[in-house]
Amino acid sequence: MSERPRDIAWRLLVALVQDILNPLLLISLALFCGAGYILTLSAPVDIDAWVALLCCSLLLPIIPLLLRARHRWRQTSATTGGWTWPCFLPILPILILLPIFGVELSSPILQILHHGDIHVAYIHQLMYSVAPPQNIFLPGYPANSYWLYHAVLAAIVQATSLSPPYVASVLSIVAIVSSLLWIAQTLIAFKIAAPSTLCLGLLTLVVYCSMNLHGPLAVTAEIIEGADTPIHVRQMLLAGGSNSPPLHSTLGKVMNFTSMPLAILAFCASLYVGARISQNGMSRFGVIIFTASVTVGLAVQPIAALYILAALFGGLALTLLAFSQGFTGEFTTLLLHWRRQPTARKCAYVLLLIGCASLAAPLLHYVVNFATSHAAGPGIDLLSVNNSLMIFSSIILFLPLFVVQNLFLVGEKRRDHCFIQLAFFLGFLLTAILDLPDKNQYKGVFFLAILVATSGLLVLRRMQNASLMRWRAIARLLMIGMLALLLLKIIIVTRHYDGLAEDNAFQYSGVHINYFDVPLWIGLRDALYWIRVNAEHDSAVILPLSSHKYTHMIHERTTYVRKTQVWYTSGIPAYNKRVANVAMFYDPGVQAEQYEQLLQDMVRALPGRPLYAVVRESYVDAETMARRGARRVFQHSGGGAHVYLLNPASLE
Secondary structure (H helix, E strand, O other): OOHHHHHHHHHHHHHHHHHHHHHHHHHHHHHHHHHHHHHHHHHOOOHHHHHHHHHHHHHHOOOHHHHHHHHHHHHHHHOOOOOOOHHHHHHHHHHHOOOOHHHHHHHHHHHHHHHHHHHHHHHHHHHOOOOOEEEEEEEEOOOOOOOOHHHHHHHHHHOOOOOOHHHHHHHHHHHHHHHHHHHHHHHHHHHOOOOHHHHHHHHHHHHHHHOOOHHHHHHHHHHHHHOOOOHHHHOOOOOOOOOOHHOOOOHHHHHOOOOOOHHHHHHHHHHHHEEEHHHHHOOOHHHHHHHHHHHHHHHHHHHHHHHHHHHHHHHHHHHHOOHHHHHHHHHHHHHHHHHHOOHHHHHHHHHHHHHHHHHHHHHHHHHHHHHHOOOOOOOOOOOOOHHHHHHHHHHHHHHHHHHHHHHHOOOOHHHHHHHHHHHHHHHHHHHEEEEEEHHHHHHHHHHHHHHHHHHHHHEEEEOOOOHHHHHHHHHHHHHHHHHHHHHHHHHHHHHHHHHHHHOOOOOEOOOEEEOOOOOHHHHHHHHHHHHHHHOOOEEEEEEOOOOOOOOHHOOOEEEEEOOOHHHHHHHHHHHHHHHHHHHHHHOOOOOOOHHHHHHHHHHHHHOOOOEEEEEOOOOOOOHHHHHOOOEEOOOOOOOOEEEEEHHHHHHH
């Protein structure tokens, strides 16, 4: 009997999303980051090359993925059902996230709020200059941020003519949805939830938002106590996690200008691959996805690559060693399979492995460069009480279930269940003893939460399948409690973001970020707009250190020096010198000889580059600037800030 057209259409849609688009996102990101960094090691790379590389990274994997999708279509054509109304049930819970997605996409202030000035500065460098970029707090020195994430955004901005913060928000939402799909496939592989069920969608959200899922309990307690303060996401932080404020919500971390959604995506995809390997053995697709995940992790958040390799790969290796007899049999089968392959296919396998290694290996140099360029490098603290409190305060809801799952493992031989438990133990060890710069190890708790939640759901599934009615009832109550906390958590975060979105300070004009007509900024805004349109792309702008951090997004040029965080300038003595230079520049009492020496020092730091300064009359008057030899290139008629070219000779 032939299939109905709607059944074929549904299966085509599933194949398009699950077999092509979802792996394409991760593979193309890995190709872009790996190949892009290799190019920068040989020659500077401009924005046109980044755009071309992005197009190639999207097009190259298409044909292999189409062939794989066609093969899977033929394999499952007899077993895969057509469209029925339950097919949409797993998607329904995801609709809970639409309000927070909507407010994120509609509010420029939310898109910029979390370190947007830093990220946009790197994007502008990559758009207007060549890679690798320079330190945005101290131009002339190498960047010490993981800038390949910004290279991805810069290429998309250049190709679409959309504003960088908006592109970052769209990419984050795409990464979240992709992560949910990988988690759903993992839950199906573990038989925790069946396809085409509402339970699958709900449990997928529980796993993704598992970090500090119990946070709403703290909010509820404050409401019961009659607290007068408005509900805030930081109220979801329970005792013991006060040293890591970002732990208030998974969504609170990923719904901002950050590469963390991509890092979680890489981890979720690797978890799925690890689960499948622990169940059925290795595959070409698994090798590709695992390598792509490590590559993306190294490029955008190296801590993700650390957890993928040390926790997931380490847990998988220990599992296979623990079940060495089965592993030996699989290895023998794999060897026989290899011997039966035609020579051409063997060559293709070898080229695949070489290609995977050649993309990921150079990025170790990229990571080591940043890790060794800071005064406060990574370290180990075996007695870190704060780390342990942070872990327990964020995943305590699932820890009892995790302990129960360990007890079940004693009496059964399940490699896939053993893999999850061992991966969590290794990840816990990493998080407990690591001491990363800027307390960055808190990001590891996101990965731990995904592992411990998966382990906990294995216990609930076992309880639901128990013969005793009481166990099934307890499992249902626990599940209802988790879902209630999940709903409360999403509501609290969404309301919090709704409140933040009321501050409409910015608007977009194509790729540019503009201020609204806020009186505080009018005098300065026009000067920054002039620089954005007229100043050379390699110029540097001198602004007072007291300038608001978002000011640096508007002029789209490098700032001579700006107020910093320790991570970005630690170990660079020249930073304090430049800070002193800026203070001296805006001092109208500086003598001519002192100013001449000051200008020479600035020019030596950035040779051959035009230096522009934004100066208000209340800081330094026009006569003083004229005596200094500065050329006024923009005059604000309303008494606001003027723009001066300090070294006119640089344009001759």
